[in-house]
Amino acid sequence: MDDHAPGAPLRAPSPAAERMRQYRKRHRKGLRCVRIQLDATEIDVLVRRGYLEAKDRDNGKAVQTAAATFVGDSFFDAA
Secondary structure, three states, X not given: OXXXXXXXXXXXXXXXXXXXXXXXXXXXXXXXXXXXXXXXXXXXXXXXXXXXXXXXXXXXXHHHHHHHHHHHHHHHHHO
């Protein structure tokens, strides 16, 4: 069903609607989001094992990527 009237400007989706859209997309792909807390010693381990550059230890996105890669690698090592 199209609620858009001809000639009316399109509205951007609300932030909540966009978050829900992304959640459903991840869910369909079988992905789940989890939040974890890492302390400084755990971040040191990511650096020592080569998952994270030392200069990026305060970069949240880099730490997130390193932790996700570490977890993924751990699952494959256990198999």
